Amino acid sequence: MIARRTVLSPTAALFAASFAAFAFASPANAQFAKPEDAVKYRQSAFVVMGSHMGRLGAMAQGKAPFDAEAARHSAQVIETMARLPWEGFAPATESLDSHARPELFRNMDDVKRLIEGLNAETAKLPAAVGSLETLRTQVGATGQACRACHDKYRRKI
């Protein structure tokens, strides 16, 4: 059997070559070349999400001036980010040092439920940033959804 050949422009070929590690990704965890990449990916998504939650939290607390446009941008980034990290919690990452407690990997049904709860709240954020009052309420609800998972499955390191 002859492998299907793909034709790439020189530019695309050069670019794709820099991601050659993906050729070695296992089918079970095809998005990441190695478990460390999955941890780095999920942590990066949490850093971006946390930064924007911090911006909304500062507005909600009156430590930063309310700025509806900036709040809307942060809300949209948070909504996108909140849907990303979970594929990074692959079983192969359990043995790696991170904030994740071992219990997380043994309770994926519960984790999934908590994730859906978070996503339900972050989905309401973009519509809630029109006024400081509604922003405050929805930032509180989103923070509660964050903590519902952190309290059970995140440890300080």
Added chain:
Amino acid sequence: MIARRTVLSPTAALFAASFAAFAFASPANAQFAKPEDAVKYRQSAFVVMGSHMGRLGAMAQGKAPFDAEAARHSAQVIETMARLPWEGFAPATESLDSHARPELFRNMDDVKRLIEGLNAETAKLPAAVGSLETLRTQVGATGQACRACHDKYRRKI
């Protein structure tokens, strides 16, 4: 003058307290409590963007099966991410060890031009993922926009 008091629900207050560092952010770089946070933020955005560019690159190169839905998700994440990192290149971060060459901070007009070039390409990604052929072309163009900046302002460490 009496400082305006803000009323937060107990949940929101608890949540906002975890971002108290923002109270100390300088006006000049109000989104980050310290320069290290800005570096971590921009690097995290690049990690997430790079992961999804890798997924599209793998499809473009035939190393992963073409999946229009997954490609659309990655394209949307990339478009969002490509607009984020730049505020992390604050002048105060120049002295910190990172991939950024010192030249970057002395040529911000050029960097801005390159960023706008990247954003112009990433904005076309979501509409380009409908077929492998158009995906391949636009992944190539986007990768070229990435490299236009990396070649000048990014160093290996």
